[in-house]
Amino acid sequence: MNTAHPILRPPPSCLCLFALVLLAAGVAASLTGCRPFDYYGKSLQAPVPQAMEPPREKSMVSLPAYRVEPPDILQIEMLKMVPLPPYRIEAYDVLQIRAVGTLLDQPIDGPYLVEGEGTVNLGPTYGTIRLGGMTIEEATTAITQQLSQILRAPEVSVQLLRTAGTQPLTGQYLVGPDGTINLRTYGVVHVAGKTIVEIKLTLQKHLAQFFDSPEVSVDVLGYNSKVFYVITDGAGLGDSVRRIPITGNETVLDAVATVGGLSQLSSKEVWVARPAPGEFGCEQILPVDYAAITRGGSAATNYQLLPGDRVFIAEDNLIGFNNFLNKLTAPVERLMGMASLTSSMVRSYQTMGRGYNSRRSGF
Numbered sequence: 001m002n003t004a005h006p007i008l009r010p011p012p013s014c015l016c017l018f019a020l021v022l023l024a025a026g027v028a029a030s031l032t033g034c035r036p037f038d039y040y041g042k043s044l045q046a047p048v049p050q051a052m053e054p055p056r057e058k059s060m061v062s063l064p065a066y067r068v069e070p071p072d073i074l075q076i077e078m079l080k081m082v083p084l085p086p087y088r089i090e091a092y093d094v095l096q097i098r099a100v101g102t103l104l105d106q107p108i109d110g111p112y113l114v115e116g117e118g119t120v121n122l123g124p125t126y127g128t129i130r131l132g133g134m135t136i137e138e139a140t141t142a143i144t145q146q147l148s149q150i151l152r153a154p155e156v157s158v159q160l161l162r163t164a165g166t167q168p169l170t171g172q173y174l175v176g177p178d179g180t181i182n183l184r185t186y187g188v189v190h191v192a193g194k195t196i197v198e199i200k201l202t203l204q205k206h207l208a209q210f211f212d213s214p215e216v217s218v219d220v221l222g223y224n225s226k227v228f229y230v231i232t233d234g235a236g237l238g239d240s241v242r243r244i245p246i247t248g249n250e251t252v253l254d255a256v257a258t259v260g261g262l263s264q265l266s267s268k269e270v271w272v273a274r275p276a277p278g279e280f281g282c283e284q285i286l287p288v289d290y291a292a293i294t295r296g297g298s299a300a301t302n303y304q305l306l307p308g309d310r311v312f313i314a315e316d317n318l319i320g321f322n323n324f325l326n327k328l329t330a331p332v333e334r335l336m337g338m339a340s341l342t343s344s345m346v347r348s349y350q351t352m353g354r355g356y357n358s359r360r361s362g363f
Contacts, residue, residue, distance in 0.1 A: 024146075053275075053301045054286055055306075056251075057299035063248045063306070065195045066220060070175045073222030074191070076203070078169040082160070086135045090216055091116050092164035095131070095139070099147060101154040102126075111161050128152060136160060169207075172221055181362040186210055196220065223247065226307040231257050233315035235265040236323040252288050255311040262290075262313060269314035 028058045055061045068074065089095070091114055099108035103125060112120045118132020122143070129146050131139045147154040173181040179192025187207050191199045200218045205215040222246055232240040242259050244250075254274060256262065268291060274284035292298040305311070 004150065013243045055304035057253075057293075057304070060304045062247060066194055066201065066223070066226070067193050068175055068191050068220065069225035070177050070179060070192065071222075072175045073224065073333075074173045074175065074181060074199070075216040075219045075221040076173055078214070079217055080211070080213065081163075081166060081169070082167065082212040082214075083163060084210065086214050087160060087163075088116070089114055089131050089134050089136075089139060089160075090163070090165055091118055091132060093160065095120065096157075096159040096161045096164040097122070097143065098157045099143070099151075101151050101153060103151075114164075122146075124227050169216075170191055176312040177226075228255065228305045228307065228309040228311065230311045230313070232263055232266060232313045233320075235315035235320040236327065237265070246305065246307050250305045251300050252305065252311060253293055255305060256313070261293070265315055266313045267316045271312055271314075272305070273310040273312055274306065275308045275310075291295065323361050 053059075079233050093114045095114065097108055097110070097112050097120075106123050106125050108122060108126065112122070114120055114131060117130070119128045119130045121128045126147060129142060134142065136158055140156050142157045143158065144154060147156065158265065167185045169183065170184065173183075175181055175191060176189075180188045180190045182188055182208075186207060186209075189203060192203065194202065196218050200216060200250070203216050203218065204214050217246050226246050227243050228246050228250065230242040230244060232242075234240060240259075240263075244255070244258055252270065256270070262268065270288040270290050272286040272288065274286065276284050286301070286303050288301045288303070289298065292300065293302040
């Protein structure tokens, strides 16, 4: 008696149903295509605390106080340049002299130039007086004594309007590689890493060695040290890097516009790489939805750029693969071309030789 267990076979209807399911799965996979691997992970798109939210197009923030670094350019204006007392009047200084009680047709009220001999001409009636080498107080006394010989109880006021020996300080100054600016006659001042207010106080303290209570105005004329970068992947042909000065309100879309948009080698995969201190050992990557910020006008991923940011524009994978194949096949094609050319030349010489022999045999 045969006690073997019978082999169970599924009915034909089940086989057909299973085949249909497999076919449907294959069609769905072919329609949806391959999904790219998420290199940066979903954690970067998860909600973060409000304090850690990156600034965006509609929620920009003011950048921290600008700290000057090389090679910024400063504009410095000297508002008050009074030499330290006691100042001795020198040739070609300009004095502001005012006198009360003078003749009506010959007033003394205006700037007077100290001539090369150190004298000042007060007019035809009052004569010339030597003031070179005197202090302002001594000059006031000397002018009063001379006018007292002609006028009754004159009152004289003398002020230093401009000095001939003082080098002008107003101008543009480049912050050197060592973080200093050269004030020429007045020495060198270190300004790197300081704000505008700090630089102003530093300059006034330094110039106090030469002037009485100096006052200066400082502004940044060239913002050259704070930049962001736009890196365009060259699809295997070399990356393009653009260094762009930052003004404080640039976004990802501004960065793309600065480089003329996406190139023919680029895809629409864009992200912002924000530098972090080296000891952290991690990256700050902000993925950008390029279609959303351009076609849809969404500001969610149109991030505000900060100094040092890298806007990376990835390559088109198909163009990159095509360039890769071209690199691989180009040497082979060149070798085959050289071989074909050599074979053709050999064949030509052989043909030419047979024709030459046949013509000789005809004679």
